[in-house]
Amino acid sequence: MTAAPEHLLIVDDDRDIRTLVAEQLSDAGYQVSAAADGVEMRRILDRGGIDLIVLDLNLPREDGLTLCRQVRARSETPIIMLTARGEPIDRILGLEMGADDYLPKPFEPRELLARIRSVLRRSRALPANLEPLDAVRARFNGWTLDFERRHLVDPAGRVVMLSGTEFRLLRILVEHANRVLSREQLLALGAVRQAEALDRAIDLQISRLRQKLDDNPRAPELIKTVRNEGYVLAAVVTLE
CATH class of the missing domain: 1.10.10.10 (Winged helix-like DNA-binding domain superfamily/Winged helix DNA-binding domain)
Structure with a gap:
């Protein structure tokens, strides 16, 4: 039985980027959903089944750092953060908020795909019987x-x-x-x-x-x- 493709969520307010990235990742064999802002992102996440989030830092109303913090507070879903900013502080803040990786714009689609594969590979490497416990x-x-x-x-x-x-x-x-x-x-x-x-x-x-x-x-x-x-x-x- 063939395993279901991993489900990626692209969160970016730029329609062209969302469409381009979604098409390329779909061509690479992934199931892809897209959201323009935090409201859409949460609606999709609430349905479950997302294996990785590609999250733009510069979003309207709620920025990527805020959304990253919200996601990380309730799950360990891997996050790759995208940003047009080049300041090292943005990378540091993103990682401190819980992002798994960071990719500045503009980026090569092949590099994003490589980062996604690498992060997913590591997230699947959880050793047996070491799952986190449910506690506050x-x-x-x-x-x-x-x-x-x-x-x-x-x-x-x-x-x-x-x-x-x-x-x-x-x-x-x-x-x-x-x-x-x-x-x-x-x-x-x-x-x-x-x-x-x-x-x-x-x-x-x-x-x-x-x-x-x-x-x-x-x-x-x-x-x-x-x-x-x-x-x-x-x-x-x-x-x-």
């Missing part, structure tokens, strides 16, 4: 990680700010507490977005998380390194 928050060693508000609260009740990458990585560690995860598994689980996935990226983010958690890097008690295997959150976690 997690408590461990006096700390609280709020999945809905996407922030961390220390034992004294103070909010500790986390970057988008730090939040994703900590959530993965929390949801799979006391299980050793290799760097490859952490990457496959989306701990570091594709556009950030440089050598030692996981190690760098682990180091930053330890600082936020007051976890002594010389002798960490919370996020431990298992030699030649990976990292583990060594704590009793209560999910709510």
Whole structure:
């Protein structure tokens, strides 16, 4: 039995771009839906079945960053962000809001197709029995990680700010507490977005998380390194 084609959603207020991209992706074998703004995007997402979103940054009324944040608050559907802007800050903001990749306009259709295939390949690489758990928050060693508000609260009740990458990585560690995860598994689980996935990226983010958690890097008690295997959150976690 042939598998159904993956379903992509193109969100762009430029009709010509929507039509062109939709035609090219359809020719490549994908099922494609298109939306001109956030209202149409949400209507399509509510029907379910979208495997990846190609989202323009410069949209009327609600911009792409706002929509990206909304999508990421309720799902892990991969997002590739498009923008005509060339400023590095736009790329950084997009990634921090949860975009999986970033492509400036104008772009080669073949490059977009390659990015889509790469992001989808990584999203399918979730290791067996490592699916995220359904919970609103997690408590461990006096700390609280709020999945809905996407922030961390220390034992004294103070909010500790986390970057988008730090939040994703900590959530993965929390949801799979006391299980050793290799760097490859952490990457496959989306701990570091594709556009950030440089050598030692996981190690760098682990180091930053330890600082936020007051976890002594010389002798960490919370996020431990298992030699030649990976990292583990060594704590009793209560999910709510």
